[in-house]
Amino acid sequence: MKRFISFEGIDGSGKSTVSKLVYKKLKSDGYDVIYTFEPTNSEIGVQVQKYIKEGADPFVISFTFIADRILHGKQIKKWLEKEKIVICDRYAESTYSYQGAQLKDIIKRPMSWLQDISENKIPIPDRTFLFIIDPEISVSRIKNRDYLIPFEKVSFLKKVQKNYLDLSVDKRFLKIDATKKIEEITKICYDDIMS
């Protein structure tokens, strides 16, 4: 059974819905499980949400996401030491993929740089579910939200998804076809956590 599980994918891919359903099923089956997410609701997490909306400098956004994660990672480590299952909606690969896309034409090899500065500072998930969807479809799913942040554009999300796919060569990732039915995806994730 897997203990630390992260859910990744572009905006509108459905990972938040599925991660919550997987959490509820684990809980109702009697497991000691925590649901958590990034950006967190700590002071730093709230700050980074403001930075995104304002369209702040991508380096400031990158460092703030990483700072939020280093603190979050310490909490996750404590939960894991208490033998809890931790379900995390967005984690390190969000920074590598989103800020990697933001920094693409600003520095050389931004994803490697973001990975290097995070190395050994955060716990690594046992499994990362990567929700794959055509950005045109994902944006059409979220277009009725009251407020769209600057990242929620097809052209940007295409770059983000390409970065996710480049990262997913690692065997920790399980790619999910996010156009499947929610119940079906939830079962795939649940069964995989159990195995």
Ligand code: TYD
């Ligand atoms: P999220 O809270 O998942 O948004 P929503 O629930 O509205 O889908 O994340 C907010 C945005 O922050 C989302 O567009 C992805 C982005 N993000 C990054 O750019 N880098 C990161 O490291 C993280 C965790 C999120």
